[in-house]
Amino acid sequence: MxxxxxxxxxxxxxxxxxxxxxxxxxxxxxxxxxxxxxxxxxxxxxxxxxxxxxxxxxxxxxxxxxxxxxxxxxxxxxxxxxxxxxxxxxxxxxxxKEGIDRDLAGKIVKSLKGSKLKVQVAIQGEELRVTGKKRDDLQAAIAFIKEMGIDQPLQYKNFRD
Missing domain, CATH: 3.30.70.990 (YajQ-like, domain 2)
Structure with missing residues (x-):
């Protein structure tokens, strides 16, 4: 996946x-x-x-x-x-600031689950792992997170097919 x-x-x-x-x-x-x-x-x-x-x-x-x-x-x-x-x-x-704190991670997870996108989000320490069946779903998730207007700059890494 x-x-x-x-x-x-x-x-x-x-x-x-x-x-x-x-x-x-x-x-x-x-x-x-x-x-x-x-x-x-x-x-x-x-x-x-x-x-x-x-x-x-x-x-x-x-x-x-x-x-x-x-x-x-x-x-x-x-x-x-x-x-x-x-x-x-x-x-x-x-x-x-390094890493995503618990409050911000919970906010992102809650928003992604409420967005009806077909992705799963898991908190792994100070980072989030987003998985989905299709690459398009993951790209939609990245766009959704960017639109959330989070103050802390985020990077999207380890994109795997």
């Missing part, structure tokens, strides 16, 4: 490449001269440091731009609370 997996993954190497580009841009921009702004990657977590909140906002915008160019959508990022560091310096932690 044909099947495919619905997943939500982030390529950590693309995050590291984007951060190196951000640091290069911060080093060359005039408005960051003499600033102690920096961005550090730790697997799927990014830590941003800046002199004040205005600089942190600029760093965040630069980071989002570089991540989008690398194919990481803003919906995959979860921005933490802005914390104060020494003096007026601030820091913020950004985590990349």
């Amino acid at each position: 044909p099947s495919f997996d619905v997943v939500s993954e982030v390529d950590t190497s693309e995050i590291k490449n984007a951060i190196s580009n951000v640091m290069r841009e911060i080093g060359t921009r005039y408005d960051f001269k003499g600033s102690k702004s920096e961005v550090v990657a730790e697997s799927a977590t990014v830590k941003m440091f800046a002199d004040d909140e205005a600089k942190l906002r600029q760093v965040r915008e630069i980071l989002q731009g570089h991540l989008q160019r690398r194919g990481i959508e803003p919906g995959q990022l979860d921005y933490g609370k802005v914390e104060s560091a020494t003096g007026q310096a601030v820091r913020q932690t950004v985590t990349a």
